[in-house]
Structure formats: C-alpha cells, structure tokens
Amino acid sequence: MAFPLSAYIDMLEVLRSQGYALGPVKRYWTGYARPFLFLRHDVDRLTHRAVAMARAEKDAGFLSTFYFRCRQGCVFPDQAIRAISDLGHEVGYHYEVMTRCHGDIQKARSLFSRELASLRELAEVVTVAAHGSPLSSVSNLFFSDGMDRAALGLFGEPQVDFDFSDVFYVTDTGGLFGSPHNRRDWSNGKNLRNPTPPVALPAILHPGKEPVVLLTTHPERWPEANAAVWAHSVVDWGVNALKTWRAKK
Numbered sequence: 583m584a585f586p587l588s589a590y591i592d593m594l595e596v597l598r599s600q601g602y603a604l605g606p607v608k609r610y611w612t613g614y615a616r617p618f619l620f621l622r623h624d625v626d627r628l629t630h631r632a633v634a635m636a637r638a639e640k641d642a643g644f645l646s647t648f649y650f651r652c653r654q655g656c657v658f659p660d661q662a663i664r665a666i667s668d669l670g671h672e673v674g675y676h677y678e679v680m681t682r683c684h685g686d687i688q689k690a691r692s693l694f695s696r697e698l699a700s701l702r703e704l705a706e707v708v709t710v711a712a713h714g715s716p717l718s719s720v721s722n723l724f725f726s727d728g729m730d731r732a733a734l735g736l737f738g739e740p741q742v743d744f745d746f747s748d749v750f751y752v753t754d755t756g757g758l759f760g761s762p763h764n765r766r767d768w769s770n771g772k773n774l775r776n777p778t779p780p781v782a783l784p785a786i787l788h789p790g791k792e793p794v795v796l797l798t799t800h801p802e803r804w805p806e807a808n809a810a811v812w813a814h815s816v817v818d819w820g821v822n823a824l825k826t827w828r829a830k831k
C-alpha cells in the first residue's frame with residue numbers, strides 16, 4: 583500500500599501539534615528533549631521520491647535522516663544525496679553487505695568500510711541502518727553490533743543501539759504502519775503491531791503514553807501523485823503475496 587506525500591506531512595504536523603519535537607536519528611546521541619519523535623527514512627528505490635519528501639519536510643519545518651543504499655561498486659545516488667544534505671537533513675548509510683557477501687562476515691566488514699568511505703565523499707555520515715532484504719535468506723540485521731563503530735566514526739545504528747524498552751518503534755515496512763506483512767523490521771522491544779493508516783497514527787502516538795518514538799518510512803511509498811499511489815499499492819500486493827508464498831514453503 584502507498585499513501586500520498588501530503589498525508590505524511592499532514593500526519594507530522596498533527597504529531598507536532600500534540601507536543602512532539604521531531605528530528606533526525608543522530609539526535610539520539612547528540613541530545614533531545616522528550617517528547618521526541620525520530621524520523622528515519624530508508625531509501626530503497628526511487629531516489630527522486632526521497633528528494634521530494636526531503637523538500638516537503640523542510641518546507642514544513644522538519645529535519646530527518648535518509649539512509650541510502652549503493653549499487654555494486656560503491657556507487658551511491660550522488661545527486662539525491664547532495665540535494666538532501668544541502669537541505670540540512672542527515673544522510674546515513676543503508677547497508678546490505680551481508681546479503682551482498684552471501685553471509686561471509688569478513689568480506690562484509692571490508693565492503694562496509696569501503697561503501698561507508700564512498701558515501702562520506704558526498705555527505706557527513708554518523709549513523710547507519712541495515713536494509714531488510716526481505717526476500718533474501720541472509721539477514722543484514724544486527725551486523726554492526728559486532729563492529730567497533732566508534733573507530734569507524736559512527737555514533738551507532740538505531741535498530742542496534744536504541745533502547746526499545748523506552749523507544750516505541752513504528753515502521754511502514756509491509757505497506758502500512760504495523761503491517762502483518764512486515765517480516766524482519768521489528769525492534770526487540772516496543773512495536774506498533776496493529777495495522778494503522780497515517781491518519782490514525784497520531785491517536786496512538788500520544789506524548790504522555792509514548793514520549794520517545796522512532797518512525798521509519800520508505801519515501802518510495804509516499805509519492806506526490808495519486809496515480810503513483812495506486813501503482814505502488816499493486817507492487818506491494820505482489821511482494822506481500824510472494825512473502826506469504828515463501829513463508830508457506
């Protein structure tokens with residue numbers, strides 16, 4: 583399922599009016615005051631939608647974090663990254679080195695360092711996030727847990743370092759907040775587990791009840807045009823059907 587970008591911005595404005603301050607993931611380490619909502623974006627595909635989301639957020643007075651993947655050969659989408667960094671947003675590294683290296687941890691660590699260095703040629707990078715790779719048998723999740731992140735100049739990774747007994751986790755993985763089609767993208771603590779459209783999320787995220795929240799969204803799911811909303815919903819239906827079929831095998 584996909585929703586229009588305007589629904590995302592409207593949702594953030596309601597959350598702000600409820601008392602939340604909203605900001606990028608790195609604020610977890612550099613300081614924040616409760617109630618606070620961390621805005622994380624995993625840029626899996628369609629980088630132009632990430633740029634559109636970054637502009638819409640900036641226009642509405644929000645800053646967030648965009649995690650970028652690269653193609654083989656450490657090639658990152660440089661134009662989108664520079665545009666988003668120039669707007670004042672945080673840029674992070676969305677890695678998938680374990681799936682790329684077929685589970686070979688030594689190769690994966692070496693590739694992680696090379697890709698991180700390439701991304702840092704385009705923007706400052708102090709946080710990372712694993713790509714879920716839902717259709718792969720190898721998982722990237724918690725890969726950075728065994729690394730000396732400080733030696734790499736990193737504050738950390740939200741899924742590994744956030745205290746989810748305190749932080750409430752919400753993601754649009756699977757097509758909807760709290761989707762039953764989300765296979766791997768869960769925190770080890772508090773999670774939204776009821777399917778919830780954007781218009782209904784502010785009623786659940788009340789500062790008195792959940793004073794710290796990590797909200798993950800995929801910009802490709804929040805296009806500007808209505809035709810794209812329908813097209814993406816059809817793609818989601820296909821991916822979810824494939825996940826269900828594989829789970830039954």
Ligand SMILES: [Zn+2]
Pocket residue numbers: 624625626676712713714715
């Ligand atoms: Zn991803």
